[in-house]
Amino acid sequence: MKWKNYIGNIILQSKEQFASSVPITFCCTVRSVNKIFGVPVRVVDTPDFFHEDVKDAHVHINECRKYCQPGQCVVLLVIQGGRFTNQEIGILERLEDCLGWNIRDCTIVLLTRGDDMKNVNLWSYISENPGLKHIVEHCGNRFHLFNNKSKDIKQVLELVRKIPNYKSLFPKFAKKYDKDSCNSS
Template identity: 55%
Template structure:
């Protein structure tokens, strides 16, 4: 039932909701509004919020995905984060979905979810001028604005927003109590990174998606990407995701956070996340990449693999655990396994090797002696199975996997 409430005062900072199917244009529009190059990306369908001094931008789930298992929860999450309602909705149509029937279908779906008056706060974002011209009559039919991601986008966002009038959810399909209760829960997950750069996104929310994350951290040249590919090999050949880009180099090969989903091999969905060297001088926009990593690297929802090269602890790796904890905002040593690559070079027991290197021993001690070796040139999976079974609370996190007695069952 629509409640008779006065709209909140028109704010100096506008809240904009990006709607539509997951696609690069949706990310590009969000990044353009925030004046950030890599704040949003299409690696997943998470609900993410970015903020600068002028805008709060909410990148929503794909509400049009008919295969989504929990659409109501995704909608409530969005309503909770944007409560009492955004100033502007942007329905982003990617180049493959600009046919009139598809645009009309998505507008109608939004009206069904949020109420017919959503169109008074809605801009349909199109990929090119030709699409805008061919669909111009929709302005009169639905009373919506049509726009594109041109150089005047930031200015246009304020022009499109109804003056002194934020959108108010009508709670036709969802109760206000459920939304406000969910908002309180999500507030506990709010993240404020240390950067105060007014030109970049400075806040991030992310809602849980019940996918366990394996996050690889470490410096350039240690073998993070190759280790990620070794983990991906646990999946069956038919369902195995494409490998991470991996090659020997003294400069970063991995320049952005890169995620792969595994539906088989663990008994539950798992996301493997490769990351750049956050401390490398040649990494562009490290603050945005740290914010992206933070989405996946959250207490209780991940394991961190701190990748080092066997026989080598560089000056930059001394104190790396503390640097990463400061950067990511929690005591991740409690969920970290030290992974030593180039296991084929090991000429003594792992315990003796660790004890003979004080810098390495210090890192391993802080991670409660969780340390494994990997030979990323090996085609077998036994070493990776051994690594996975050293994940803290392994039995509780992977109960189906824990019951399997042989490594071959991992490939079922």
């Protein structure tokens, strides 16, 4: 069974399946789409480098470094909504140590399973979890709640708008969707 609403598929608006049937990624997987949001986009799904079942983490870290360079990427730090654990405390600093650069400047904390958090005040949830609050604050308070069960493009549009400098990265997107959002108000 493959995940039908995997986050990478939703972002890329892809009907192809990006992920395997297991919920944990064990190696870097790269998918590219030409001209999404007006420019080519590449999504790199990385393993949790610190997960006990990931073998040869240094190999995956080196692979990730090829695709994720300062100034050339947006990092989505994916955390399951409603389930922040002690293992995630310090994840931002550990990732920066592994990758060798300050990713927090281009990171958005992407909380998943928004469908399970319908009646939750997201900012209160973040504020009540000191470790999560630390991560979000160190990422410039950039966070987004993603509904894994929805294929609605609006959640992707909202996510893109949270990317630092999205207007310069995706000028055609900004021209089209910023204009549309002004007209719909």
